[in-house]
Amino acid sequence: MTDLRIKIGDITFSNPVxxxxxxxxxxxxxxxxxxxxxxxxxxxxxxxxxxxxxxxPPRVVETPAGMINSIGLANVGVERYIREMIPLYDxxxxxxxxxIAGTTLEEYCDVLEKVEVISSNIxxxxxxxxxxxxxxxxxxxxxxxxMTEALTAEMRKRTERLIIMKLSPNVTDIxxxxxxAENGGADAVSAINxxxxxxxxxxxxxxxxxxxxxxxxxxxxxPIGLATVHKVYQSVxxxxxxxxxxxxxxxxxxxxxxxxxxxxVGTATFRHADAGEQIINELHQFxxxxxxxKISSLTGAVKTYTK
Ligand code: DHB
Numbered sequence: 001m002t003d004l005r006i007k008i009g010d011i012t013f014s015n016p017v018x019x020x021x022x023x024x025x026x027x028x029x030x031x032x033x034x035x036x037x038x039x040x041x042x043x044x045x046x047x048x049x050x051x052x053x054x055x056x057p058p059r060v061v062e063t064p065a066g067m068i069n070s071i072g073l074a075n076v077g078v079e080r081y082i083r084e085m086i087p088l089y090d091x092x093x094x095x096x097x098x099x100i101a102g103t104t105l106e107e108y109c110d111v112l113e114k115v116e117v118i119s120s121n122i123x124x125x126x127x128x129x130x131x132x133x134x135x136x137x138x139x140x141x142x143x144x145x146x147m148t149e150a151l152t153a154e155m156r157k158r159t160e161r162l163i164i165m166k167l168s169p170n171v172t173d174i175x176x177x178x179x180x181a182e183n184g185g186a187d188a189v190s191a192i193n194x195x196x197x198x199x200x201x202x203x204x205x206x207x208x209x210x211x212x213x214x215x216x217x218x219x220x221x222x223p224i225g226l227a228t229v230h231k232v233y234q235s236v237x238x239x240x241x242x243x244x245x246x247x248x249x250x251x252x253x254x255x256x257x258x259x260x261x262x263x264x265v266g267t268a269t270f271r272h273a274d275a276g277e278q279i280i281n282e283l284h285q286f287x288x289x290x291x292x293x294k295i296s297s298l299t300g301a302v303k304t305y306t307k
Pocket of ligand 1: 022069070071072073074128130131132133134193194215
């Protein structure tokens, strides 16, 4: 049987299939729908310093081979997250990566510090520097290499847990942002966050999303994700976590070949809450059918025509 274990920093994960932020709540709501203990890790939705209502509706619309969302980082805020969610992680049976968002550098630091001073089994932080749907913060960091490096360094100073910077595809050169994250001391980067998109109802002439633009996810963005992961993999020496439109085990294999050590599954869980579990089973089938000893041997093994 193929060994699905993978390593990021000092942490070994039982398999390379994680949930994607914003698609699996805080990881505590879905236990009736799927066995979360099977997953390599859960990545929570973004948590901010103060509670957020998010954007007005409509916030989600289905599009060809995907969906657009503009939730506006709705969440309970870090204080309630610490009180109500973190205690539930003691019995969750898998690793938890907390996603953090903020509007200023200080806000990101405050959220992380509040979690660092309590005892918890959170194994790392994914830092959202790529939300396309809020006016202040988020993306402002993810499109600027010096801000990315400064924010990563501030996070690094404050924790020994994993720091994963989540990159935006909505930039001119994602490799310079990835290098900035590496220089700032990140353990890994995840790519890609959603691609800015728009949907219009031709009948009514109305925009389908309150904020006009939103983040496109799902199979429609898989080729963008693959190209981005491959470029980032070639430009940094830290692990890349790949995401964007992964629906099947073979999609996950493609991301591993492009250079990812692990993958995140998001939009697919809206259709089947147990998409992650199915993808793990399909990775086992693929590995066994090809007699692959370790799934980690696939990382970056794509055969390209040049180089
Ligand atoms: C939201 C945040 C994201 O990072 C993203 O990719 C899409 C949507 C949001 O909360 O609106």
